[in-house]
Amino acid sequence: MLESTWFFLWGLLWAVFFMTDGFDLGIGTIYPFLGKNDEEKRVMINSLGPLWDGNEVWLITAGGVTFAAFPLVYSVMFSALYTPLMLILFALIIRGVSFEFRGLSNKKSWVRIWDTSIFVGSFLPSLLFGVAFANIFMGIPIDENGIMQGNLFSLLNPYGILGGILFVVLFVVHGLLWICIRGFGDLKKRASNLVKKIWIAEVVVIVGFLGASYIYTNLFDNYFKYPALWLILVFAVICLLMIRFYISKEKYFFAWAFSASTIVFCTFFGIAGLFPNLFPSSINPDFSLTAFNASSSPYTLKIMLGIVIVFIPIVIAYQSFAYKLFSTKVDPKDLTY
Amino acid sequence: MDVVFLSRLQFAAATIFHFLFVPLTLGLSIMVAYMETKYVRTKNPLYLSMTKFWGKLFLINFAVGVVTGITLEFQFGTNWSKYSTYVGDIFGSLLAIEATVAFFLESTLIGIWVFGWKKLSAKAHAFVMWLVAIGGSISAVWILIANAWMQHPVGYTIRNGRAELTDFMAVITQKFAILTILHTLSAAYVLSAFFVMSISAWHLLKKSNVEFFSKSFRIGLVMGLLSTVFVVAEGDFHAVDIAKVQPAKLAAMETHWETQAKAPVFLFSWPDEENERNIIEIGRIPGVLSFLAFHDINAPVQGLKEFPKDERPPVAITALAFKIMVGLGFLFLGLMITGWFLRNKLSEKPWFLKIMVISLPLPYIAIEAGWVLAEVGRQPWIVYGLLKTSDAASPIAAGQVLTTLIGFIVLYGLLGIAGFYMIFKNALKGPKDLAH
Numbered sequence: 001m002l003e004s005t006w007f008f009l010w011g012l013l014w015a016v017f018f019m020t021d022g023f024d025l026g027i028g029t030i031y032p033f034l035g036k037n038d039e040e041k042r043v044m045i046n047s048l049g050p051l052w053d054g055n056e057v058w059l060i061t062a063g064g065v066t067f068a069a070f071p072l073v074y075s076v077m078f079s080a081l082y083t084p085l086m087l088i089l090f091a092l093i094i095r096g097v098s099f100e101f102r103g104l105s106n107k108k109s110w111v112r113i114w115d116t117s118i119f120v121g122s123f124l125p126s127l128l129f130g131v132a133f134a135n136i137f138m139g140i141p142i143d144e145n146g147i148m149q150g151n152l153f154s155l156l157n158p159y160g161i162l163g164g165i166l167f168v169v170l171f172v173v174h175g176l177l178w179i180c181i182r183g184f185g186d187l188k189k190r191a192s193n194l195v196k197k198i199w200i201a202e203v204v205v206i207v208g209f210l211g212a213s214y215i216y217t218n219l220f221d222n223y224f225k226y227p228a229l230w231l232i233l234v235f236a237v238i239c240l241l242m243i244r245f246y247i248s249k250e251k252y253f254f255a256w257a258f259s260a261s262t263i264v265f266c267t268f269f270g271i272a273g274l275f276p277n278l279f280p281s282s283i284n285p286d287f288s289l290t291a292f293n294a295s296s297s298p299y300t301l302k303i304m305l306g307i308v309i310v311f312i313p314i315v316i317a318y319q320s321f322a323y324k325l326f327s328t329k330v331d332p333k334d335l336t337y
Numbered sequence: 338m339d340v341v342f343l344s345r346l347q348f349a350a351a352t353i354f355h356f357l358f359v360p361l362t363l364g365l366s367i368m369v370a371y372m373e374t375k376y377v378r379t380k381n382p383l384y385l386s387m388t389k390f391w392g393k394l395f396l397i398n399f400a401v402g403v404v405t406g407i408t409l410e411f412q413f414g415t416n417w418s419k420y421s422t423y424v425g426d427i428f429g430s431l432l433a434i435e436a437t438v439a440f441f442l443e444s445t446l447i448g449i450w451v452f453g454w455k456k457l458s459a460k461a462h463a464f465v466m467w468l469v470a471i472g473g474s475i476s477a478v479w480i481l482i483a484n485a486w487m488q489h490p491v492g493y494t495i496r497n498g499r500a501e502l503t504d505f506m507a508v509i510t511q512k513f514a515i516l517t518i519l520h521t522l523s524a525a526y527v528l529s530a531f532f533v534m535s536i537s538a539w540h541l542l543k544k545s546n547v548e549f550f551s552k553s554f555r556i557g558l559v560m561g562l563l564s565t566v567f568v569v570a571e572g573d574f575h576a577v578d579i580a581k582v583q584p585a586k587l588a589a590m591e592t593h594w595e596t597q598a599k600a601p602v603f604l605f606s607w608p609d610e611e612n613e614r615n616i617i618e619i620g621r622i623p624g625v626l627s628f629l630a631f632h633d634i635n636a637p638v639q640g641l642k643e644f645p646k647d648e649r650p651p652v653a654i655t656a657l658a659f660k661i662m663v664g665l666g667f668l669f670l671g672l673m674i675t676g677w678f679l680r681n682k683l684s685e686k687p688w689f690l691k692i693m694v695i696s697l698p699l700p701y702i703a704i705e706a707g708w709v710l711a712e713v714g715r716q717p718w719i720v721y722g723l724l725k726t727s728d729a730a731s732p733i734a735a736g737q738v739l740t741t742l743i744g745f746i747v748l749y750g751l752l753g754i755a756g757f758y759m760i761f762k763n764a765l766k767g768p769k770d771l772a773h
Contacts, residue, residue: 054448059407061441072425078414326456
């Protein structure tokens with residue numbers, strides 16, 4: 001029971017990371033193309049400015065909780081996925097300082113360096129997180145010692161790449177909706193037009209990914225075993241449609257909230273299909289790391305459960321406060337970045 | 338080159354670099370919060386401009402510190418997977434707690450502080466900076482508890498082929514952890530104080546914004562004096578504890594080979610590890626090491642020869658790091674006390690201001706030396722007495738590690754140059770013509 005609870009929390013923390021950091025990764029991916037001039041670009045960067053740092057801590061927490069609750073998964077997952085994870089981390093480092101450095105000088109060449117860095121630093125992690133998780137859904141070629149029999153390129157298989165595209169599209173829609181909330185004028189109009197088109201792409205990619213999951217993975221086994229799980233997919237579809245509904249109504253905050261829910265349900269589609277595996281082996285199911293053979297001691301799991309139950313609601317409270325405070329239009333006369 | 342060696346280099350590079358920025362974050366946040374509180378209380382715009390000026394420098398420094406911290410959270414898994422499997426039950430929990438209870442607070446609230454000037458009342462805004470400062474220091478507390486457990490593991494049992502937690506309270510309240518926390522936090526405050534005092538001294542020498550920088554200097558001086566006295570005094574207790582729990586480290590710190598009563602210290606010594614003796618010994622003072630370790634000049638102190646060769650730390654690095662740290666610590670004490678006596682006539686003492694300006698790199702060197710001493714002095718153990726560093730690395734290819742090691746050096750090198758350039762460019766500009 002304790003292990004299953006932690007499996008759920010493990011999935012939830014990763015889902016919340018994708019949901020929160022997703023919109024600022026999406027903006028970082030799209031803003032060099034959407035912004036017509038420097039002011040528009042700065043408005044977009046400032047729209048995520050107060051929030052990206054707190055969002056990224058969900059990654060630290062997801063990683064930390066993997067370490068605390070499932071040390072064996074932490075060890076095997078991150079050493080097996082050494083190169084893609086290091087690429088993600090380098091990209092996030094460059095991105096983080098780019099926000100801070102971009103505004104420190106007005107020179108065109110200076111600004112261009114950091115614009116490129118923010119784009120690469122946002123696009124690459126989005127793509128690679130998708131590739132990594134799709135491969136986990138499918139199973140990673142790890143042997144009985146948890147050693148990976150393959151490299152970065154074996155992860156770049158069709159299903160992995162489709163997972164990467166899925167994440168990029170989910171995040172770009174999420175980011176564009178945030179620009180609709182905090183942007184104004186011509187920028188907002190362009191963002192709202194673009195998000196309608198990319199929403200269609202989102203639908204196509206999600207349907208394609210579900211179909212591919214049926215072919216390439218065993219995720220649906222759990223769904224046939226426990227039919228209640230189909231509700232996750234039903235919710236995902238409803239949320240997806242509600243995004244479009246609220247875009248038409250021009251109620252962008254609601255559209256954004258449903259986009260956040262879409263990301264959570266899409267993540268949980270995979271997590272529910274994985275159970276009880278956290279890191280399945282594609283070589284032999286006996287080598288898979290599960291919630292039961294890779295977890296910490298019950299004593300540690302209980303202590304960590306107490307910590308999470310007390311502190312995560314506090315975190316959500318002050319992060320919600322931050323989101324509420326910074327969901328108004330960006331003031332072009334008061335740009336920090 | 339093997340995976341263990343490359344992984345050690347990579348971890349050392351990542352930690353040393355991260356730790357160039359963390360100490361300033363810890364101390365400067367407190368001073369900025371104090372300045373802003375002063376502004377709220379007195380409504381004196383000078384304090385507002387102090388808050389903005391030092392706050393700006395804080396933010397550039399914070400940005401580099403925070404992004405380089407992310408890699409550290411994951412490097413235990415990527416490069417030290419056998420270590421992670423062995424200690425995750427305990428060590429992993431401490432890292433997860435750090436993120437949940439402290440790092441979230443610091444990172445979320447810093448965004449509110451930076452972007453919330455017009456959205457929050459002046460009081461609420463100052464309060465937010467206090468939360469950032471508290472979040473930072475609590476974060477350091479949990480990381481240091483985790484490190485203290487590697488130095489002196491307690492509250493565990495070996496079960497299922499790994500260390501499992503049996504007593505959480507023992508882990509978080511052990512003496513070694515408390516001493517480490519007090520020592521490291523106060524050292525970070527010393528560094529931050531120096532940062533403020535050195536930059537202020539530079540401007541005072543140029544007679545620019547005299548009132549602004551005199552007040553800033555004074556704030557740095559108070560924090561610096563208190564923290565320096567504390568860190569030097571507390572360091573003594575720390576040494577006593579190390580004598581008890583890590584005798585090999587203590588012996589290496591003083592290049593002490595033979596077990597003896599009235600054990601000496603040297604003003605300078607250089608070891609010959611191959612032949613188990615010192616090549617250079619200058620300024621032998623008998624009994625001092627016994628006194629430092631046990632507060633008794635006749636107490637026998639274990640020499641390095643008591644330990645098998647493969648259980649001794651690298652003596653030269655450990656000893657050198659210790660000498661640098663302690664030597665600089667006493668120098669800082671002298672500077673702070675001098676500063677206190679000259680505090681009302683700084684402008685008449687340009688020689689002192691000049692010394693303060695050129696001293697800025699010294700606390701950085703001292704605090705890194707302390708970190709090197711703690712980590713290198715623990716070798717060959719990754720968890721003292723339980724697991725050797727050579728048995729802890731991931732089963733990955735050396736080529737992978739070499740590639741990322743080069744990546745780290747290039748990326749961090751550029752980041753370091755850009756970061757410090759931006760900090761000092763803005764620092765030397767002074768408060769009038771800030772970028773924003």
